Amino acid sequence: MLSTDLVLVSGKGGTGKSAVASAIAIERARRGQTVLAIDLGNGLGLGAHLRARHLTYKPVEVRAGLYAMTMERTAALDEYFKKQLHMPQGAPTKPIAGALSVLVDAAPGVREIISIGKPVHELWQGTWDAVIVDTPSLGQFRSYLRAPMTISELAPTGAVGRQASALAEVLADAGTTRVVLVTNPAELPVIETREMLEHIREEQLCPAPSVVMNRMLTPASFDDSDLNSLPTGPLRAAGVHQLSMERSQAEWATNVDADATLPFLRGVLTPGEVAVQLADAIGTIV
């Protein structure tokens, strides 16, 4: 059995999932773990939050004990054939990879198992205490979870099918895999998170997720009547904005059970600072 943690972080676009994935990775590394953070999207989000301008397919150490990488399609395909499918020496992997890059666009699930196969493959290498995965969006994440099953149905006899079944087992194993859904106290993020929780419950392809409510404002100590006593102007207007935001956030926050809440960070913060501050707040949640 694997002793490494696989942490899959997903959430609706714009909720701060790259920041939360980075925060989890930073916090794990601070506790002395050797951590690999993988961006399955374009590498921009995770790279910015971990202060690494250009992430590549080869992991680079971005701070003590924390390595980061991003997916690169050609490299990932090549590795998939050589290492994950165990193609024999001398097999024509190059033309196969060429054809597969077309097939990846066509055949269901192939793109996804190559992507989600990478973190699991890293896990199997035994180099890392934890592998933290920043997945592109809820829809993509669901495709990743479903891909091994789809592949197993379509290609039960080939090497691709065998690798897919092994993947499915790891993803569903609560002893190895943790799923974190990042959301915000706003209409669409909450509704989409609820839908995703429902899908996960029905499909049972991964363990029950932890929900992280990101960007929750700290309540102000004044109320509406206090503000009414102020003269019209920025002081009052900013107060009104704060209280309307609090009300709107409270309305949506109650619509989903969150396992953790992270603060709304106002002001001139770089992505790197955001990730570090969230890491301070995230503690031992995940």
Next chain:
Amino acid sequence: MTRTIIVTGAGGVGKTTLSAGIAVEAARLGLRTLVLTIDPAKRLADALGVAELGDEPKPVEGEPHLHAAMLDVAASWEAIIHRYAEPDVGDRLLVNPYFRAIADRFPAAQSYAAGERMADSIESKLYDVVVVDTPPSGGGLDFYLAPARTGALISGKLLKWLTGSHLPGRSVLYRMTAKPMLKFADVVLGGPMLSDVADFVLDLRTMYDGLSVRTKTIDRYLRAADTIIATTADPTPINETRRFFDELGDIRIAPRAVLFNRTLPTEWIHASGEPHAEIDDPGLMAATTENLVAWASEAQRQLDAADELSARYGVPVYELPWTVPPPATLDDLADLVAPASISDWLAE
């Protein structure tokens, strides 16, 4: 001629809301307007009256010149198949697992379907303005590249590789299964998968002539459209916006404007450093000042980001107010996009 406005940008910045706002503004100028939305929030869908109607454009109650439709990707793909495939091929494709998976997951599929709908709406000649909300796929460029990618998929590049020849017939393909490459592919993918893929690609191939003409037409419409990038001050949307400008430049499309959503009043920035009118309660004074300073720093970050975009790319950046709760009526939507002076450039 129909004026087309494409609203693109990262997820979560309010693309759908801004598309709707632009459409309301256009309709209020007396222009016959259609907004093609994707996944609107419930309040927005209610405001537009598209909550239960789906794919077909429907008049928006209370706004005489405005129609709205919600893009249903599955329905769009079915319409595409029925348009370009022979009836028996179409029926076979619609139940093929590969086709179903492509319709669900091929990243360009949703974008391509949206492009088809855009082209249909333009060609219907029913509208003066068509506003297109783009799918939240990985990077906004998908919408622009989808026609070409869809064309490449259907052209049978995969089949060509598998068989080593151009576009063989079905029987030729099966006679060639003895070829080493196919044998090898069989080991990797498994026999059933290989023949399913082959069936699928052969069927898809029959649609090629019709579709390849169409993808070129859609591409022309995309280039003739006004592209608007929506963003907020959050790091991810800002990064996406920069990348988007660069990549659109590579395919020679110049965005028309940036709509910078959820901005705070810039006067808060200066006010936070100034002394305030006397407030008797020192506790209240401290709490509200601290609050203003916090939001002013947020306003500063927004201003910096907007200035940087404007300086770097030389396009107008319109700052739109942060309204809480989000717009829920047609008037709210129009108010939200008012700073972008849509009417000025629609009049050009």
